[in-house]
Amino acid sequence: MKRIVVCGAGGFIGGHLVSRLKKDGHWVRGVDIKFNEFKKTDADEFLIADLRDPVKVDVTIDETIDEVYQLAADMGGSTYINTGEHDSDVMHNSCIINLNVLKTCSMKNVTKIFYSSSACVYPEYNQLDPDNPKCSEDTTYPAEPDSEYGWEKLFSERLYKAFERNHGLNVRIARFHNIYGPLGTFDGGREKAPAAICRKIIEAKIKKNKNIEIWGDGTQTRSFLYIDDCIQGTLDVFNSNSNEVFNVGSEEQVSINQMIEIIEDVANYKVNKNYQLDKPKGVRGRSSDNSFIQKQIGWKHTHTLKEGLIKTYNWISNQIESGTNISKFSKSSIEN
Numbered sequence: 001m002k003r004i005v006v007c008g009a010g011g012f013i014g015g016h017l018v019s020r021l022k023k024d025g026h027w028v029r030g031v032d033i034k035f036n037e038f039k040k041t042d043a044d045e046f047l048i049a050d051l052r053d054p055v056k057v058d059v060t061i062d063e064t065i066d067e068v069y070q071l072a073a074d075m076g077g078s079t080y081i082n083t084g085e086h087d088s089d090v091m092h093n094s095c096i097i098n099l100n101v102l103k104t105c106s107m108k109n110v111t112k113i114f115y116s117s118s119a120c121v122y123p124e125y126n127q128l129d130p131d132n133p134k135c136s137e138d139t140t141y142p143a144e145p146d147s148e149y150g151w152e153k154l155f156s157e158r159l160y161k162a163f164e165r166n167h168g169l170n171v172r173i174a175r176f177h178n179i180y181g182p183l184g185t186f187d188g189g190r191e192k193a194p195a196a197i198c199r200k201i202i203e204a205k206i207k208k209n210k211n212i213e214i215w216g217d218g219t220q221t222r223s224f225l226y227i228d229d230c231i232q233g234t235l236d237v238f239n240s241n242s243n244e245v246f247n248v249g250s251e252e253q254v255s256i257n258q259m260i261e262i263i264e265d266v267a268n269y270k271v272n273k274n275y276q277l278d279k280p281k282g283v284r285g286r287s288s289d290n291s292f293i294q295k296q297i298g299w300k301h302t303h304t305l306k307e308g309l310i311k312t313y314n315w316i317s318n319q320i321e322s323g324t325n326i327s328k329f330s331k332s333s334i335e336n
């Protein structure tokens with residue numbers, strides 16, 4: 001049984017990670033600036049703290065902590081990271097969290113730390129052709145991420161590696177590729193395409209309206225990884241003997257139009273796509289290349305996109321029909 005801190009535990013992936021670490025028998029302290037909106041935390045302790053404050057980080061990662069998973073970041077989908085409007089916040093907030101967490105870990109008894117990087121580190125010049133994006137780990141340099149979010153992730157990867165070299169920290173890094181599933185945000189501006197499009201189709205169906213807005217022309221490609229596969233990939237990377245940086249993504253590449261067709265099938269409802277060419281689009285094509293992680297660690301994703309979208313669509317549909325009660329979960333978490 002390890003004593004573990006999960007930073008960003010009030011978020012989507014952090015919340016799922018806490019549940020899994022508890023199931024695996026560990027003692028877990030979650031930390032975030034907010035509670036998870038959708039579920040009472042499974043953590044033994046949950047601290048509300050701003051990790052931009054080094055004093056709060058020092059209190060959170062105390063001398064008793066063995067391992068840290070650092071997932072806290074100022075982030076969102078294309079609508080949040082590709083307009084340019086949040087660039088200074090995204091870079092400043094996430095950088096300062098990573099600077100604080102690493103400094104504290106290097107001064108305490110933490111033996112191992114996980115950092116959640118992103119597919120957004122990959123160069124834009126390899127993601128111009130939607131049918132042939134190149135995102136293998138050996139194509140990271142020369143660096144040219146398409147967003148400041150990607151530059152921050154790349155800088156922070158290097159920061160973690162520097163602390164590994166100079167302070168003997170045992171570091172593990174995964175580059176997540178568009179993770180989706182239940183308990184992920186689906187409204188408000190930070191949601192990613194799978195959740196956003198599920199929501200739009202659910203709302204259209206409820207209102208008996210056929211028209212939904214889609215960012216871009218729908219021919220841009222992505223791959224989407226179901227949350228359970230992401231959590232298993234995270235633990236496999238964490239427990240591996242290798243300290244290389246690994247993609248944790250799906251290789252099931254689809255266009256946004258193809259993903260919409262799958263969701264229409266799940267919903268049993270056809271929509272008219274109203275393409276918004278002036279909305280944020282990000283790169284033209286992106287898909288995970290899992291050759292390296294499969295060879296080194298043996299991790300593979302197990303959910304097809306359709307299987308994951310069925311679970312996600314049903315969960316979002318339940319949330320919309322029942323009306324999400326944010327305060328309900330905040331209260332129960334405070335009592336925890």
Ligand code: NAD
Nearest residue numbers: 008010011012013032033051071072073116118176178179
């Ligand atoms: P999320 O936004 O749900 O979770 C991030 C959490 O960090 C949030 O709960 C947020 O409140 C918290 N946070 C932000 N600033 C904080 C601060 N100053 N102090 C304390 N907590 C703070 O996002 P997620 O999807 O769960 O992503 C988790 C990690 O994985 C992030 O680092 C993200 O960049 C990375 N990632 C996610 C995806 C994805 O598709 N979800 C893809 C690539 C990388």
Ligand code: GDD
Nearest residue numbers: 076077078118119177178191192193196214215280281282
């Ligand atoms: N969010 C969103 N909402 N995207 C839409 C929508 C919509 O209603 N309609 C179409 N899209 C398009 C976007 O324009 C983009 O081209 C594509 O769907 C995917 O958008 P997102 O899912 O929002 O983000 P992303 O894949 O560009 O980037 C995400 O994945 C990275 C890792 O792979 C982000 O979540 C990053 O933060 C993350 O690191």
